[in-house]
Amino acid sequence: MERRKEGSWVFLALGDENDLEPIFAALDHWRRYHEEDDDEMGRADRQRLQAVRNVRMGEAEDWFEVHAAEWDAIRSLHVSEESVESAIVKLVGDGPLGRVVDIGTGTGRMLELLAPQCESAIGFDRSPSMLRLARVKLEENRTADGEEIKLRQGNFYALPLAAGSADLTILHQALRYAQHPAAVIAESARILSPGGRLLVVDFALHDREELRTRDAHMYLGFSDDRMKQWFEAAGLEADPPVSLDGELTVKLWMGRLPLDQQSRVT
Structure with missing residues (x-):
């Protein structure tokens, strides 16, 4: 056991x-x-x-x-969740995704959305309460290979996974809660296999200071240049970002680990 x-x-x-x-x-x-x-x-x-x-x-x-x-107050400021999810599905593609790791999984929505394309799927979150919610949501969901979706408590600065153990890592509306986002990007890249991808979904730079005080956002969004710098420091090649405009603009940033390289973080 x-x-x-x-x-x-x-x-x-x-x-x-x-x-x-x-x-x-x-x-x-x-x-x-x-x-x-x-x-x-x-x-x-x-x-x-x-x-x-x-x-x-x-x-x-x-x-x-x-x-x-609280959720509605934030969601009212940006495009619908359906639009964001549609953009995510389009960006990752409709083919097999391999081994997927969702970092800061929250209620597990990304795993629920992408599980049918996954060989294996695991979500990490530091909050036991969020993990219990995710277990309720994902109880009946399975991967393409019929595996249960795994949920674990974990710190996004130090994931309990070996290097090269993931084909797609996801930070969906999670990076803004990190004190050191560059370190989170590096750790997310560390577990990628050559050719693997990191998807970051978060807000573009904004000035809604109440999200820092009310919702504990450490960062009020991110710029394309800063994200590209963090990707490159972790050994990733950055794809052109996708923008979903609203009062708060949602950005989708994709980084790829070249086939002939390993992450610069060991």
């Missing part, structure tokens, strides 16, 4: 699947037997599972109700 702590929560997961195949076979046999016979114990287990899911869904709905005004 693998044990992972997030805040006051402890999550247990199965270890190496190759060592557990006999257990899986026995559990499948047990499940089929109890479903066919409508066994009382099986019914009770299914009812308890549904009760747990209902509680989690209720907690997620409560959180969004409390924070809805």
Whole structure:
């Protein structure tokens, strides 16, 4: 068993699947037997599972109700989420995306959107509350290979992944919360395989100071020149940025690690 702590929560997961195949076979046999016979114990287990899911869904709905005004206040200043997501899908392409890592995953929306194109998908966030919300959202989602989407607590300055372990890394509306965005860019590039891509989605430079005081934005957007400098320092080649204009302009910056190189951060 693998044990992972997030805040006051402890999550247990199965270890190496190759060592557990006999257990899986026995559990499948047990499940089929109890479903066919409508066994009382099986019914009770299914009812308890549904009760747990209902509680989690209720907690997620409560959180969004409390924070809805905050989210709406920001969203009203820029183009619709649908427009942003459409631009993201167009930029990454409709082909296989390989191993995708969403850094600062929040509610897991990017993983939900792109999972059907992923070989594997994992999201990191420092907030246990956000991870619990993401688990509710992504419970039924699977990758193109039928894998569950993984969610982990993690720091975007030090991801627990080896160099070259990702084909696409994403910072969706997350970089503005970093005190040292250049370090986050470098760490996101470190885990890319040659030919891999980093997608940053965030605001262009703006002067909405209330977002710093009310919403804890460390940076009031970013310039194209600064983003290009950070990409190049991390060994990435910058594509032309995409702009989605509004009272707050949303920018999509894509950086690529050349096929014949490794990230400059080791």
